[in-house]
Amino acid sequence: MLKPQVDEQFGMKLPTYLMLGHMLVSCRVWASDWGYTEENGPKTWKKDYPIAVTGRRQSPINIVSRKAEYDSDLKPLNIEYLPEDEVKLKNNGHTIDIQITQPGFLTGGPVGNQQFRLAQFHLHWGADDTRGSEHTIDGEAFAAELHIVHWNTTYGSFAAAVDKSDGLAVLGIMIESGDVHPGFSVVSDNLDGLIQPGSTDTISSSLDPTDLLPDNIDDYWTYEGSVPIPPLYESVRWIVFKEPVEFSHDQLNALRSLIDSDGNPMQDNFRPPQPRKGRQVKASFQ
Template identity: 35%
Template sequence: MDFLKVFTGAFVAFVQLFPYAVGASSWGYFGSDGPSHWSDVSATCGMSSQSPINIVSIDTIMSSMDAFTLSKFDTTTGLSLNMVNNGHTAQLNIDGAAVKVSGGGLTADYNTAQLHFHWGKTDAEGSEHTVDGTRFPMEMHIVNYRATYTSVSDAAGHSDGLAVLGFFFEIGNTSHPGIQKIVDVLSSITDAGTNTTVTPFMLNELLPSSLDNFYRYSGSLTTPNCNEVVTWSVFPQSIKITSSQMAVFRTLQSVEQNDDGNHNMYNNYRPVQAMGSRKLYANFNPNAGARPSVHLSLSLLALLSCILSRMF
């Protein structure tokens, strides 16, 4: 009986650490396990309010949503951080210190549970969301669950359960000091299913300098079971990262074999999904100061040419 208890406890701990170990081949990002087959894993993945999306600037509806309030993002007191390679991404689990988000048009407080990343094989791809068709080399998701629920898994069963903050990365020439704190521990979680304790640091070190502007829409988790329970906030101000920092993410090992025949983790992003009848909001004007399109400029030039030809 004691042996059974020990075995059961060890198995539960293993599943909690590596949630994709059981049935790990049922979904992935390549081949017959790729995103086009996810609806076979979960019918929800084929529904009409899925994420990510292509954010089309001219389709946004202006909204007066207020700024976000991030609680305990500026402290390490009572904070516990653990970095996990769960076989599909690098995930930083966040515990303690009452870390939470509110405001930003949300109707309640949301506890911060974890953040994770999606990246590409090259610096030309990797983000899940796109903006006017432009894809970024990496995207970070900060996952928060409504405080009235007990956990992310509990909240995933409720339509108002999750609020996810999405941030884009762009290649720059200077190493980002906040992201470097993530990069520094990736070598400790190279293999799928491994984890390491991270020396606490202030979470706002990972964020862009301003959180004033953001897009908002209703969508889903971007991995199976694709629950349509997410209030998405995607921030246009990017975070800079160097090519060498990006390269370290690609050294992580995935549970699945990629198209190159190895297990290097990359292209762990879902293609954009149809917007359908959903509305896209923004608390700023993304088209302010936009230049006329090339087609419009050529049309004006042709009209001016026609007028001049008739005058002379």
């Protein structure tokens, strides 16, 4: 099992999940007991994490649009982010982790009046443009998926929130190959020094997380799920946008140039869709 890390900003222990990029703000390098190979990939996680099989709300899932239930009570999301003055990047062995230092908050939509604080964002991607997203839409995979991670401020810290049933809220954004994404360039143009796992860098450039959102944030699917990497906590309110965004082929290839914790090219770092087990996916649109 991975040992929790200490976050210097909040002075607390953080579990593995956020480290995956799924939201951790950590500075130490550690050996991983899981990955995405045949030997340690998603099919093997159940050995150390039985919830992978016994859990009732594992993620990701395949979203079947015609079966999603329109919910007129789903109000627009209220997303308030501030630009980062510097961009803190880390190759944590599983993904590229972009740490957030400025206060940013998510309310509205399926989380209502609860306030969720922005912690981090990271991505999952494939070896080519035909696959890479964790969620699929009507069986279709996208080249990558961006996860913007927030924790419920009711619990006072990310560490306290991460394993609670309503502890996290994650925005899922589908990425398809196309035009250059200017907002992501500050990341994709600065990966040369982050090839090896454990590498970190701070870029003296501004990045506004708002620029990473699709133009239309009113249309989304939402469901109760889990952190999609070990320890697979069933603590995430997922909000998956209908509208994808485009990254250029070169931007996607920059991600594929990284090396993972197993010494392999960091590619196909996604968990396949999991059984829905009776959960209802709701839609904010008809």
